[in-house]
Amino acid sequence: MSNDVLRGNFQTRDKVEIKQSEETLEDRFEMEAKKRLGGSIAFVSKKKVMWDTDKK
Amino acid sequence: MAKILLINPTVREEDVPRHVPYGIALLAAIAMEKGHLVQVYDENAWRQGDETTKAVCVADDWDIIGYGGITTTYASVKRIARIAREYAPQAVQVMGGGLLTSLPREMMSWIPQVDVGCVGEGFITFPEICDMVDRGGREFWDIKGTVSRKPGGGLIMSQMRPLMHDLDSLPFPAWELFPLEEVYFKNSQVLFSEEGMLASRRLDINTSYGCSLICRFCYHLGIAGDMRYEEDENGDLNVAFDQPGTYTRSIRYHSPEYVGALVKHAYDKFNINFIGFLDENLMTMDKFSGRTWMNDICNQWHDLGFAPKANDDGTWTGIHWAGTSHATLCTKEVLKTMREAGCSHLVYGYESFAPHVLKTIGKGATRESNLRSFFWTLEAGIRPVPNQIIGFPNEDFDSIRMNMHAWDDLGIQVKPHFATPYPGSEWFTTYRERISGQYDGDMERFILDLGDASSISAVISHNFNAVELLGLREAMLQLNYRRIDEYEQIWRKNHQIPDGAPSTLLSENMTGAFLRDADKVKSAIKDSERQDAVAETTGAASTH
Ligand code: B12
Ligand code: SF4
Numbered sequence: 001m002s003n004d005v006l007r008g009n010f011q012t013r014d015k016v017e018i019k020q021s022e023e024t025l026e027d028r029f030e031m032e033a034k035k036r037l038g039g040s041i042a043f044v045s046k047k048k049v050m051w052d053t054d055k056k
Numbered sequence: 057m058a059k060i061l062l063i064n065p066t067v068r069e070e071d072v073p074r075h076v077p078y079g080i081a082l083l084a085a086i087a088m089e090k091g092h093l094v095q096v097y098d099e100n101a102w103r104q105g106d107e108t109t110k111a112v113c114v115a116d117d118w119d120i121i122g123y124g125g126i127t128t129t130y131a132s133v134k135r136i137a138r139i140a141r142e143y144a145p146q147a148v149q150v151m152g153g154g155l156l157t158s159l160p161r162e163m164m165s166w167i168p169q170v171d172v173g174c175v176g177e178g179f180i181t182f183p184e185i186c187d188m189v190d191r192g193g194r195e196f197w198d199i200k201g202t203v204s205r206k207p208g209g210g211l212i213m214s215q216m217r218p219l220m221h222d223l224d225s226l227p228f229p230a231w232e233l234f235p236l237e238e239v240y241f242k243n244s245q246v247l248f249s250e251e252g253m254l255a256s257r258r259l260d261i262n263t264s265y266g267c268s269l270i271c272r273f274c275y276h277l278g279i280a281g282d283m284r285y286e287e288d289e290n291g292d293l294n295v296a297f298d299q300p301g302t303y304t305r306s307i308r309y310h311s312p313e314y315v316g317a318l319v320k321h322a323y324d325k326f327n328i329n330f331i332g333f334l335d336e337n338l339m340t341m342d343k344f345s346g347r348t349w350m351n352d353i354c355n356q357w358h359d360l361g362f363a364p365k366a367n368d369d370g371t372w373t374g375i376h377w378a379g380t381s382h383a384t385l386c387t388k389e390v391l392k393t394m395r396e397a398g399c400s401h402l403v404y405g406y407e408s409f410a411p412h413v414l415k416t417i418g419k420g421a422t423r424e425s426n427l428r429s430f431f432w433t434l435e436a437g438i439r440p441v442p443n444q445i446i447g448f449p450n451e452d453f454d455s456i457r458m459n460m461h462a463w464d465d466l467g468i469q470v471k472p473h474f475a476t477p478y479p480g481s482e483w484f485t486t487y488r489e490r491i492s493g494q495y496d497g498d499m500e501r502f503i504l505d506l507g508d509a510s511s512i513s514a515v516i517s518h519n520f521n522a523v524e525l526l527g528l529r530e531a532m533l534q535l536n537y538r539r540i541d542e543y544e545q546i547w548r549k550n551h552q553i554p555d556g557a558p559s560t561l562l563s564e565n566m567t568g569a570f571l572r573d574a575d576k577v578k579s580a581i582k583d584s585e586r587q588d589a590v591a592e593t594t595g596a597a598s599t600h
Contacts, residue, residue, distance in 0.1 A: 001237050001238055002238075005102050005104065005108060006061075006097055006112060007095065007096050007098075007235075008084075008093070008094045009088050009094055010095075012095060012115045013115060013116045013117070014114065015115070016108060016115050019108065
């Protein structure tokens with residue numbers, strides 16, 4: 001296993017490493033819920049909604 | 057030697073990456089064999105976003121940045137090209153694959169950063185481009201199989217690149233340049249059979265090129281002998297694919313010995329336990345070879361000790377495998393032989409169980425051959441994967457019900473695809489104006505809209521619009537005959553088609569041979585559009 005995203009037959013000048021995109025609990029939940037969408041499974045995708053409850 | 061960066065664009069973002077791009081893996085191996093310096097960035101596997109693509113572009117002084125893939129990689133390719141021009145302005149950008157090949161002139165104008173396109177097969181064209189760049193040349197029009205930019209503006213298509221016949225001279229794909237352990241092996245599972253489900257180290261191989269059939273919704277990437285060059289009305293060369301009455305094919309396959317050696321290489325080097333054959337249609341090759349090819353590949357499996365043997369605990373040793381079959385071209389004997397060598401499932405594009413639909417699609421199959429192959433495959437111990445499509449030009453309520461009955465009788469669980477006219481297919485050519493009409497004349501929007509054929513894009517059905525097809529599919533999935541019967545009554549009223557008359561807007565002489573005649577279809581579409589326009593101004597009901 002390697003963190004290098006570039007693979008080849010020579011060493012590149014700069015190394016490019018994987019940005020460990022830590023999957024948050026929110027990401028995991030939304031992905032799992034999406035797979036079962038329908039019936040009584042419905043959820044709000046928090047990244048897509050903007051709300052401000054103080055705004056009149 | 058040239059410094060080459062190959063980027064595999066992102067595809068099918070809604071799913072995890074499952075397939076090492078075989079074409080790019082072969083091109084990387086060929087370029088390395090020729091002595092070039094090669095790196096691969098598998099954007100589809102890593103899914104790291106634009107920042108990483110930018111970092112990759114500045115990681116070295118690239119002479120060439122190459123990318124390409126299937127039609128649905130368009131959005132990703134366009135984004136990569138823009139980033140590459142900004143962050144690696146010195147690099148010659150080379151685009152290839154089915155995406156470029158189906159619409160070379162359009163792609164060169166929609167993606168202005170591309171310097172040279174590789175039209176069709178890349179095995180010889182790509183290394184020739186690399187050599188030219190390495191020598192400092194930029195006269196890509198001297199290389200067969202390219203589309204490039206004239207110094208004073210405009211495009212030049214060079215002569216067509218002949219297909220390579222000595223396929224066994226190809227090196228093995230450079231799988232080692234892709235994140236097998238990190239990404240692909242984790243996504244090895246194929247939920248088409250028990251063995252596929254348990255696959256934990258799968259690699260795919262492509263052992264043949266071509267298919268003898270002429271399914272009108274199918275595109276063969278210009279690498280199956282399906283592509284011709286023609287002059288357009290301005291005298292400029294352009295690609296042409298299947299058209300009514302003009303079908304060309306070249307059937308090519310690797311020797312069973314090459315296939316055996318390739319699988320052994322995959323096993324020795326990567327310890328695989330499952331092989332997916334990417335071939336369009338294994339049975340074409342079997343038939344074409346006089347029924348020796350599949351048999352000899354199966355013998356290779358036995359000779360190399362890969363034919364699976366069951367253990368007491370339900371696991372097995374050896375390598376299971378799967379591929380694509382064809383209802384009329386398969387035989388009972390070959391299926392049995394394939395099972396004995398470890399074949400676990402076979403995809404069948406049955407598409408429909410309605411005889412009047414099957415007659416028009418070019419599949420060379422009938423309801424009977426569909427049913428026969430279905431049972432032969434089950435009897436052999438292989439799981440058939442029965443693909444279905446709705447929304448064909450002459451799809452009607454009868455065909456919809458026939459499909460539902462077949463699913464019901466045969467225990468088929470399926471969510472059908474929608475008949476989709478991908479560029480390069482015969483129906484793209486036939487229905488081109490109608491498709492572009494559905495996107496306000498903007499063909500690029502159609503390309504961007506294309507994804508899996510399980511979502512709807514351009515409709516080519518003469519009887520149903522997009523909303524109807526979506527609704528009908530939902531009712532089909534629930535085997536809800538009642539709703540379909542009810543909707544048929546509404547549909548008949550809307551279209552003034554009396555009970556008892558066929559449930560179609562096509563008259564009797566507009567099926568079969570009619571649907572195989574592009575000119576007639578085009579003029580019928582124009583007529584119906586004229587009628588629709590009249591209907592709209594008079595307020596009469598109209599669906600299209
Ligand atoms: C693997 C595969 C996929 C993978 C893609 C994986 C990947 N990253 O490549 C997945 C599973 C995602 C896929 C999906 C679909 N696929 Co698919 N798929 C294939 C398959 C089985 C193998 C492709 C392959 O490796 N071919 C062999 C290699 C050697 O060919 P190649 O990649 O084209 O490369 C050669 C040239 O094109 C060129 N080239 C390619 N890239 C580059 C890059 C550069 C820089 C250069 C110079 C040259 C070049 O050089 C190579 C050597 O000649 C083909 C069938 C087949 N046997 O080709 C169908 C095929 C490509 N798929 C097809 C279809 C219809 C689909 C779907 C639309 C089906 C559906 N379910 O709806 C979906 C689309 C999904 C989506 N949302 O995007 C069609 C055509 C699609 C098209 N219009 O482009 C094909 C041809 C099958 C068929 N006959 O119907 N597919
Ligand atoms: S049988 Fe399959 S690969 Fe061959 S033309 Fe039909 S859909 Fe395409």
